[in-house]
Amino acid sequence: MLTAEQIKLFIRVLKYNSEYDFSDYAPKSFARRVEKLLEDLQIDFYELIDKIENGDPDFIQFVVNNITVNTTELFRDPKVWQAIRYRILPRLKDNEVINIWHPGCSSGQEVYSMMIILNEEGLLEKSNLYGTDINTEMLEIARKGEYSYRLNVEYLQNFDEVINKNPYDYQHVSNVPYSKYFEIDPINDIIRVKPFLREKAVFVKHNLVSLTNPFERQFDMILCRNVLIYFNRNLQSKVINLFYRNLKYPGYLVLGYHETILDAESMGFFKHGYYFAKKLK
Amino acid sequence: MANYYIFIGGSAGSFQSIVKILNSLPETYNYPIFLSLHRLKHVRGGFVEALSIKSKLKVVEPEDKTVIMGGLVYLAPANYHMYIEVSNTIALSTEEPVNHSRPSIDLVFKSAAYVFEKKVIGILLSGANKDGAEGLLEIKNYGGTTIVQDPKEASVSVMPQSALDLFKPSYVMTVNQIIEFLNSIYI
Structure with a gap:
């Protein structure tokens, strides 16, 4: 040791x-x-x-x-994705553009998860998605959008939870097939995100510790899940402040299921169930 | 600062023992208790509730960097490692599974040994793999108390037996003896 x-x-x-x-x-x-x-x-x-x-x-x-730790999944914690789809997106749907930043996106599964729900809600075209990470190897995988089928097959259940069910309206049941978004080749152990999604995502190397916004724009939503757990409290607060400064109003921050903002209100956020909403200071 | 920090690890066949232990501690029990139990990745909800039914102590799944409080039972969230940071807080991580397990019992035991040293009581219950044995040895090496469930009593003996194969713990006990012990150190 x-x-x-x-x-x-x-x-x-x-x-x-x-x-x-x-x-x-x-x-x-x-x-x-x-x-x-x-x-x-x-x-x-x-x-x-x-x-x-x-x-x-x-x-x-x-x-x-x-x-760096690279764990990520498609639609990790379906309840969180349901909240994004049915609670956050309705509040952004009338925006001219929707800008979303995924800092610490690793191999990109959550960027693609977001694109899929945006597409289901008819909002993909006017959305810009930016994935950033410190790990260049993971960014390469993210750009390719190609994953091990064996390691991702269990997350396809999560796809059904988020895409085909609506906990806020039980009568709303759809039957979107995986093939709408993925090319699946179990024999070669490949699940590949379809080109219309891959071509839209922007993946850029960026170190969150620099406390900078690498894009010349502000965001409607920032999704940063299970990244802050690797930072100490001090750095966590600085990064939360970076997010605050770079979110528009209204703007939404989604963290990992067991992550929280210590003293959220003084950091400029209200907690709403599975996500945080920016408040005007 | 509490006098003792109790860490319990278990896997297959340990659920009933955990319930029994929690139900047998008084509501004034003042030491923090940490549970690292292997469970199905996707079974998120329900576990806290199941453990809470008869427990007089409050069972919670901690958030990252939670300050430790006596009298609470901290259950490692599914699909996260739970460990003790050097700042005496509970931290979470999504690092790769250790011994095919996340949460890993070895990991929480080792971090506890390092931070709380002889104040740690490590308890290893029934289970079907060898997670926890090395961590328990680390607790011993830092001067803590180590307890292994008697493999003869455990529904699945692999986990306690792996610890016994590695070293001689402070005690080999049945669940009833563990309950008696935990009550005896509480004044």
Whole structure:
């Protein structure tokens, strides 16, 4: 197990030799990521430090890609997606454009989930979706929109929950087939998002720790799920403030199922069930 | 700061024992209790309610960075790891499963050992895999108390037996003895 001093050294060396600053990550989970990296690379801690000090940008990006957590799913937590579809979208439907930012989008499943409900509501055409992540490898997968069928098949149940059922109106039942949005090839273990969705999504590398908005626009909705759990309280508050400043009014913020904003009202948000709504300060 | 932090890990065959333990503790029980139980990924709701029916203590699924309070039972949310951060808060993570499990018992036990050291009481119940054994050893190494359910009593003995194969815990107990023990340390 690595000591707290070793983790500090790792963070310092990485910060000195790259654009990445992990100082405000949640320490315990961050330490586990570094330990896992050492295990995967089968090298000693000080060898890792040496290699980072050599400053090879490809190696440093490899390190960053491997210490970030990339878990994501199609329609993770259907109740949240139902709330987005039936509670948030009706409030945005008359906007001229709808801009949505997915910071920490990983391999992009939630960007595509969002596109699918926008399309079902007839709003996709006037929507712009932006996925950003620190992990270049995951962004590549996101752009391709191609996933393992075996690993994603169980989430297709979630698709039915969100697309074909409406908990707010039980009489509303539809029968949208998966094939409307996906090409499924179980033999080769592939589920691929259809081109009309892939071509619309924009995926850009961006580090949330920089506390910047990489796009010259403001957003109607920001969806950032299970990203803030890797940050300490201090950084969490700064990122929430970044979201506040870059949301329009009305504007909506969706976090992970078990994430919350400490003292939400003073940060400028009201909690409405599964999401947060921007309030005027 | 509580005198003890109680961490319970269980998998297949442990549900009834957990219910029994929770139902046998008084409502004034002041130590925080943490439950890491393997369960189906998609069964989100219902578990807290099921555990709460007869429990005199409040059972909650914590949010990320929750400050720990005595007298509450914290249940690891489905499909998340729950662990203790160095700032004494409960943290969640979606890192890859450990021992095919998320939540991982090893992970919460190890983080608890590191932060609370000898104040930890780690309890490992029935289960069908070896998750928790290494974590329990870590609790021992940091001076905490370790309890393994008697494999003869456990519905599925693999999990407690894996711990016994690895090291000698402070106690091997039946569920009734565990209840007695937990009540005896509460003054």
